[in-house]
Amino acid sequence: MIDVQEKPRMVEKAFLLSVHLKGESKAEAKDLLEELEELVTTLGIGIVGSAVVEVREWKARLLIGTGKADEILEQMKAVDADCLVIDNELSPAQQRNWESFSKCTCIDRQEVILDIFGSRAQTKEAKLQVELARMEYNLPRLKKAWSHLGRQSGGGGGGGAAQKGEGEQQIELDRRMVRDRISALKKELKVVRANRAIQRKERSRVPLPHAAVVGYTNAGKSSLLQALSGSKIYVANKLFATLDTTTRRIELPNGRPLLVTDTVGFVRNLPHGLVDAFKATLEEAILADFLIHVLDVTAPQVEAFHETTLKVLGELGADQKRMITVFNKIDLLPDNARKLSLLQKHPDAIFLSTHSREGLQTLEERLSDQLADQVSHVHLQIPHSRGDVVALLHEQAKVNSSQYEDEAVYIDATVPKRLEDMLESWIIPK
Numbered sequence: 001m002i003d004v005q006e007k008p009r010m011v012e013k014a015f016l017l018s019v020h021l022k023g024e025s026k027a028e029a030k031d032l033l034e035e036l037e038e039l040v041t042t043l044g045i046g047i048v049g050s051a052v053v054e055v056r057e058w059k060a061r062l063l064i065g066t067g068k069a070d071e072i073l074e075q076m077k078a079v080d081a082d083c084l085v086i087d088n089e090l091s092p093a094q095q096r097n098w099e100s101f102s103k104c105t106c107i108d109r110q111e112v113i114l115d116i117f118g119s120r121a122q123t124k125e126a127k128l129q130v131e132l133a134r135m136e137y138n139l140p141r142l143k144k145a146w147s148h149l150g151r152q153s154g155g156g157g158g159g160g161a162a163q164k165g166e167g168e169q170q171i172e173l174d175r176r177m178v179r180d181r182i183s184a185l186k187k188e189l190k191v192v193r194a195n196r197a198i199q200r201k202e203r204s205r206v207p208l209p210h211a212a213v214v215g216y217t218n219a220g221k222s223s224l225l226q227a228l229s230g231s232k233i234y235v236a237n238k239l240f241a242t243l244d245t246t247t248r249r250i251e252l253p254n255g256r257p258l259l260v261t262d263t264v265g266f267v268r269n270l271p272h273g274l275v276d277a278f279k280a281t282l283e284e285a286i287l288a289d290f291l292i293h294v295l296d297v298t299a300p301q302v303e304a305f306h307e308t309t310l311k312v313l314g315e316l317g318a319d320q321k322r323m324i325t326v327f328n329k330i331d332l333l334p335d336n337a338r339k340l341s342l343l344q345k346h347p348d349a350i351f352l353s354t355h356s357r358e359g360l361q362t363l364e365e366r367l368s369d370q371l372a373d374q375v376s377h378v379h380l381q382i383p384h385s386r387g388d389v390v391a392l393l394h395e396q397a398k399v400n401s402s403q404y405e406d407e408a409v410y411i412d413a414t415v416p417k418r419l420e421d422m423l424e425s426w427i428i429p430k
Contacts (some may be wrong), residue, residue, distance in 0.1 A: 014047055017051055018032055018036065018050075018053070033052060035268060039109070043112065049078075082105065083106070083107070084104060086098070086108050135185065142178065214291050217264075219296045224294055228364070252368040254371070256371050289370075290324070291318070296328060322370065324363070324367070328354060329354075350362050381408045382426050383409075397416065399412075
C-alpha cells in the first residue's frame, strides 16, 4: 500500500526553473526564483543551476515547448542535477510528464512549501493541517506511484475491479484510503477548532484587546513578540521557523493589557490549499482588533513582500483592519538612505530593531494610542466587601494608586470603557 505521507526524497542537487508569460515582469520572475532558491535550501537541498524561461503561451504538456525543455535538460545534465524544481504550480499530468522527460524527480513550488511545513509543524492542530494539505495534494497524483504495475483490463466477461489490472486496483484502493483519511482529518480539525472556540469564549468573558503580528516569513515576527513580552519564544533565521500561533500578554505604557499573537509567515504565490488548510492558524489575524505588519527593511523585495501580505490578508478578509506597519532590522542598514526612501511611501511606519531594541518604545506608544479611545481615567470608592472588583481592576486596568480607608478603598485607575457601566455606582464625580 502506498505511503501517502511520503519519505523525504534522496536528492542532493536541484536545478530550478521559473516559467513566465511574455509581457510579465522579468524582474519579478527573477525575484520569485531567488525566493524559491531560499525555500529549497531550507529543505537542505543544494542548488546547482537555475533558469528563467519566457513563453508566449502555456504548453499543456510541460508548460514550455519541447525545444526549450530540451535546453533545460541539457543544462541539468551539465551540472549533474538529480532533481528539477519548478516555481510554477504543476498539474499531476505535467509533473508526470516532466519526470518521464527528465528521468529525475520533479517537484513544484507547492510541494516544496508543503515539505517545509511538514518539517516545522509542532502542535496537533498544525500537524493535522499539514497532513490534510498533503493528502489533498497527493490524491490526484497517486497514479504515478503505481505506474510500474500492469493496468491492462482483462479480456471479455464484464467489467468491475476483478477485470482491472493490479495497478489500477491498487490506485482505487489508495484513493479510497486517502479520501477516508481526508474526511477523518476534517472531522478532527472541526473538534480542534471547536475547542479553540471554547477557549476563545472563555477568554472573552474577561475580554482583552488583541493584536496579531503578520508579515512575510523570516521578517522577525517571533523576535518582535519576544522583545515586547520579554518571554522566551522560539526564534530562528529560517523560513517558516514556526507554524503555530503563540500568544503573549503584555502591558502597555498606559497600563492597558494587550494580547499579542504571532502568526505563520507568508510567501508570494502561497498555495491556495495551504491558505485553506491554515485558515484556523491564521484565524487570529481575522479576529484581532488590529494588526502589526512586520517587514524586513533589508530585504531587496520589501515592497513586493508588503503587497504579498496585504493580498493574503485580503483573501482572509482581514485587509481592512487597523494596521501598524513596522520595518524591522534597522540595525543592519549601512546608512539611512533606504529608511528615508521607505518613509516617503510609508510615512506612518515605525522603524525598529528587535535586536538592539531601538524604536521598540515608539511601537509600544503606538500600540497604546490604538487603545486610547477604549479607556477612561476614573476615581473610585469601592466597599471593602467588593474585593472582587478591586482584584478585577488590578487584572484588567492600570491602578495608578490605591488607598485603604476605614469606610472604603479609594482607587485612581485607567480602565477599559467596557467596565465603566459595571463601575458606575462607585465612580466619584469629578
